[in-house]
Amino acid sequence: MIRATINNVEIxxxxxxxxxxxxxxxxxxxxxxxxxxxxxxxxxxxICVVEIEGLPGLKRACMTPxxxxxxxxxxxxxxxxTRRQLVELILSDHDTSCLxxxxxxxxxxxxxxxxxxxxxxxxKNESRKKHPIDHSSxxxxxxxxxxILCGRCLxxxxxxxxxxxxxxxxxxxxxxxxxxxxxxxxxxxxINCGQCVVxxxxxxxxxxxxxxxxxxxxxxxxxxxxxxxxxxxxxMLGEEFGMPVGxxxxxxxxxxxxxxxxxxxxxxxxxxxxxxxxxGTELISRLTSGKNLPLITSCSPGWIKFMETFxxxxxxxxxxxxxxxxxxxxxxKTYYAKEKGIDPAKIVSVSIMPCTAKxxxxxxxxxxxxxxxxxxxxxxxxxxxxxxxxxxxxMNEMPDEHADPILGEYTGAATIFGATGGVxxxxxxxxxxxxxxxxxxxxxxxxxxxxxxxxxxEIDIEGTKVKVAVAHSCGxxxxxxxxxxxxxxxxxKSEYQFIEVMACPGGCVGGGGQxxxxxxxxxxxRGESLYAEDRSLPMRRSHENPEVQAAYEKFxxxxxxxxxxxxxHTHYFKRSAVDGKILPG
Amino acid sequence: xxxxxILKKFEPNLSNILYIMHDLQDxxxxxxLAKEDIEVCAEYLNVPxxxxxxxxxxxxxxxxxxxxxxxxxxxESPPCHLMGARSLLDYLKTSLxxxxxxxxxxxxxxxxxxxxxGACGVAPAMxxxxxxxxxLTAEKVDSILDQRRKEI
Numbered sequence: 001m002i003r004a005t006i007n008n009v010e011i012x013x014x015x016x017x018x019x020x021x022x023x024x025x026x027x028x029x030x031x032x033x034x035x036x037x038x039x040x041x042x043x044x045x046x047i048c049v050v051e052i053e054g055l056p057g058l059k060r061a062c063m064t065p066x067x068x069x070x071x072x073x074x075x076x077x078x079x080x081x082t083r084r085q086l087v088e089l090i091l092s093d094h095d096t097s098c099l100x101x102x103x104x105x106x107x108x109x110x111x112x113x114x115x116x117x118x119x120x121x122x123x124k125n126e127s128r129k130k131h132p133i134d135h136s137s138x139x140x141x142x143x144x145x146x147x148i149l150c151g152r153c154l155x156x157x158x159x160x161x162x163x164x165x166x167x168x169x170x171x172x173x174x175x176x177x178x179x180x181x182x183x184x185x186x187x188x189x190x191i192n193c194g195q196c197v198v199x200x201x202x203x204x205x206x207x208x209x210x211x212x213x214x215x216x217x218x219x220x221x222x223x224x225x226x227x228x229x230x231x232x233x234x235x236m237l238g239e240e241f242g243m244p245v246g247x248x249x250x251x252x253x254x255x256x257x258x259x260x261x262x263x264x265x266x267x268x269x270x271x272x273x274x275x276x277x278x279x280g281t282e283l284i285s286r287l288t289s290g291k292n293l294p295l296i297t298s299c300s301p302g303w304i305k306f307m308e309t310f311x312x313x314x315x316x317x318x319x320x321x322x323x324x325x326x327x328x329x330x331x332x333k334t335y336y337a338k339e340k341g342i343d344p345a346k347i348v349s350v351s352i353m354p355c356t357a358k359x360x361x362x363x364x365x366x367x368x369x370x371x372x373x374x375x376x377x378x379x380x381x382x383x384x385x386x387x388x389x390x391x392x393x394x395m396n397e398m399p400d401e402h403a404d405p406i407l408g409e410y411t412g413a414a415t416i417f418g419a420t421g422g423v424x425x426x427x428x429x430x431x432x433x434x435x436x437x438x439x440x441x442x443x444x445x446x447x448x449x450x451x452x453x454x455x456x457x458e459i460d461i462e463g464t465k466v467k468v469a470v471a472h473s474c475g476x477x478x479x480x481x482x483x484x485x486x487x488x489x490x491x492x493k494s495e496y497q498f499i500e501v502m503a504c505p506g507g508c509v510g511g512g513g514q515x516x517x518x519x520x521x522x523x524x525x526r527g528e529s530l531y532a533e534d535r536s537l538p539m540r541r542s543h544e545n546p547e548v549q550a551a552y553e554k555f556x557x558x559x560x561x562x563x564x565x566x567x568x569h570t571h572y573f574k575r576s577a578v579d580g581k582i583l584p585g
Numbered sequence: 586x587x588x589x590x591i592l593k594k595f596e597p598n599l600s601n602i603l604y605i606m607h608d609l610q611d612x613x614x615x616x617x618l619a620k621e622d623i624e625v626c627a628e629y630l631n632v633p634x635x636x637x638x639x640x641x642x643x644x645x646x647x648x649x650x651x652x653x654x655x656x657x658x659x660x661e662s663p664p665c666h667l668m669g670a671r672s673l674l675d676y677l678k679t680s681l682x683x684x685x686x687x688x689x690x691x692x693x694x695x696x697x698x699x700x701x702x703g704a705c706g707v708a709p710a711m712x713x714x715x716x717x718x719x720x721l722t723a724e725k726v727d728s729i730l731d732q733r734r735k736e737i
C-alpha cells in the first residue's frame with residue numbers, strides 16, 4: 001500500500017493506483033476529457049494535470065501512478081489556469097455550434113467547459129480549416145470539425161476491435177483522424193460496429209439518422225408501419241428517460257411505441273426464438289455430419305463484416321441463419337402480411353436496434369427475400385429515445401403492455417440474445433431438446449455468461465460432449481479464430497464445435513447504438529437485467545414459443561425447410577482489407 | 586522495378602517500413618506513394634492499410650499525391666529566411682506558376698518547402714532532388730532549373 005496526501009487529505013491506496021483514482025478515493029473528482037474508464041489512458045488532452053510537491057511541472061493524473069509520500073494538489077490557481085487555457089485552446093479549434101449538435105446536453109466537452117469555468121475564449125483561430133463531413137457510410141457519420149483528437153475512437157477501433165478503419169493522419173495543426181486517403185468510412189474496412197460512436201466524447205461521430213423517414217411513414221395513412229425491438233433495447237431505453245442503468249422496460253417500451261403511432265408493435269425477440277430453431281437445427285446437422293465445424297453464430301452484423309474482411313477461410317463455418325432482425329423482416333412482408341391480409345407493398349418495416357451495423361445489414365442487396373426490402377429503416381436506441389421525447393412520451397408514465405401477435409411472443413431464451421453468451425445459451429437449451437427429445441433440467445448455463453473476453457464450456461448432450469466458446473469484441477474474436485485456424489492447420493479440426501461471436505464488448509447491450517457514455521459497468525448491468533427477465537418469463541426455451549410453432553405450422557413447414565432456407569438463411573462474401581468492398585469471384 | 590521486386594529487397598519486418606516506402610516512392614514515375622504502394626506495403630508487412638497510410642502522411646518526405654519529375658525543396662528555416670528565402674519562394678512561385686506543393690503544368694517541377702537542411706553557412710539553400718544548392722539568388726535558381734530542363 002502507498003500512503004500519500006491529496007489536498008491535505010491522507011489516503012492509502014494499492015501500488016500502481018493512478019492519481020486520478022486515488023483522488024476519487026479522497027473525494028476529489030479531477031476533470032478529464034480524453035480518459036475513458038474502459039480504455040488505456042492516452043494522456044492526449046492534459047486536462048487532468050495536478051501538482052506534486054517537489055516535482056517540476058504538472059503531471060497528468062490519468063497516467064501517473066501515485067508514489068509513497070506524494071503531496072498532491074488538484075486545484076491550485078496554476079492548475080485551474082492551465083485547465084482553462086487547455087479547454088480554451090480546444091474550443092478555439094472546435095466547431096462550437098452546440099445547439100444544433102447531436103450531442104447537445106450529452107457532450108463531455110460542453111460539460112467540461114462548464115466545470116472548469118469557461119466564460120470567454122481568448123484564442124481566435126481564424127485559420128481553422130473547415131473539413132467536409134463524411135457521409136460515405138450508411139451507418140456512421142463523421143464530422144472532423146467537431147473532433148478534438150482525443151484518440152478514443154482510434155483506441156477502440158484499433159486495440160479493442162482490431163479493425164483499424166481510423167488512424168491519425170498528417171501532423172501538427174494538420175492532424176486529422178480519418179480513413180486512409182480520406183476515402184470515408186463507407187469506403188473503408190469499417191464494420192459499422194459504432195464503438196467509436198459510443199466512445200466519442202463530443203459530436204464528431206454519430207449514427208446516420210433515419211428518424212425523418214420513420215416520422216414520414218408514421219404520418220402516412222396509406223402505410224402500415226410495423227416495428228420490432230431488439231432484446232438489448234429494452235434494458236437501455238429507460239436510461240434515455242432518466243431511469244437507473246439497466247432498468248427493464250419491455251412492457252413500457254411496447255406501450256410507448258403504440259402511442260407513437262406504429263400500426264403493429266411486434267418484437268425482435270420472436271425472431272430470436274426463430275433464429276434458435278434454424279441455427280439449432282443447423283448445429284445438429286453439422287454435428288451429425290461432422291462438416292464445417294465449428295459452427296459460428298451470425299447474429300451480429302458488425303461481426304459478419306469483420307469475418308468477411310479478415311477471415312475469408314471462416315465463411316464455410318458461419319451459420320447461414322440470418323440475424324433475428326432480418327428473419328423478422330422477411331416474415332413481416334410474407335407470413336404476417338398474408339395472415340393479416342395486408343398488402344406487403346404497404347408495409348413499412350422499422351427495427352429498433354442497439355446497433356449501428358444493423359443499418360448496413362438491412363441495406364445489403366441480398367436482404368430482400370420477401371420480394372421487398374425486408375427491413376426498411378433501422379433506428380438506434382438513441383434515435384427512438386429522441387423520437388419518443390419529441391412525441392412527448394415519458395417512459396416513466398407508460399403502462400406495461402404486450403407486443404402484438406403473431407410476431408410478438410417471446411421466451412427467456414430470446415431475451416438473453418442481448419448479452420454476450422446469450423445466443424449460445426439459448427441454442428444449447430433448444431439443441432438439447434431437439435437431439436434428446438428431453439428438456440434440459442437446469443436451463444442456466446453460467447460458464448458462458450459474464451464479461452470475460454473469451455468464455456469456454458463443455459456441454460454434455462446425453463453423452464455427446466460439445467465444446468463451445470463465446471467471444472465478444474472483435475479483438476477477442478480475432479484471438480479465438482486465430483486459435484481455431486492454428487488448430488485446424490495442425491490437427492485438421494478445432495477443439496470447438498460451436499462458437500458465438502458478438503462484435504461489441506458485452507454483446508448487444510454494449511452496442512454502438514446504445515446511449516452515449518457507454519462503459520463496461522453499464523453494459524454489465526444491462527446484461528444482468530436481461531438474465532432477470534429470462535428468469536421471470538414462464539417460457540425459457542425457444543422451441544416452446546407458441547407463435548414460433550404456429551409460424552412453422554402455417555407457413556414455414558419445419559426448421560431448415562426449403563421455404564425457411566429461402567426466407568431465413570443467407571450467404572456471405574469475401575471483402576477487401578483495403579476498402580471493405582466485395583471482392584470479385 | 587515493379588513493386589514485388591522492391592518489396593523482396595527487404596525483410597518483411599515493420600522496422601523496414603520507411604525504407605520500403607522510400608524505395609516505392611522513388612520508383613514511382615510520379616514520385617509519390619499511390620494507393621497501390623500503400624496497399625502492397627501493408628500486405629507485405631502484415632499491418633493495417635490505415636496504419637501504413639498514417640505513417641506515410643506523417644513524414645513530409647513522402648507524398649501521397651502525384652508530383653513532378655523533379656522536387657524543389659526550399660529551406661525556410663530562420664537563417665535562410667534572414668538571407669532572403671521568402672523572396673526566393675515568391676520568385677519561384679511566380680516563375681513556375683505554382684503554389685507550394687504544386688506541380689508545373691509540364692510536370693517537370695514540384696515546389697516544396699523544407700525545414701533546416703543543415704546548410705546554413707550557404708543560406709539561402711535548396712535541394713533539387715538529392716542535390717544541394719546554396720548562396721541562391723533568383724538568377725542562380727533560374728540557371729539551375731534551366732540546366733535541369735535541358736538535361737531531360
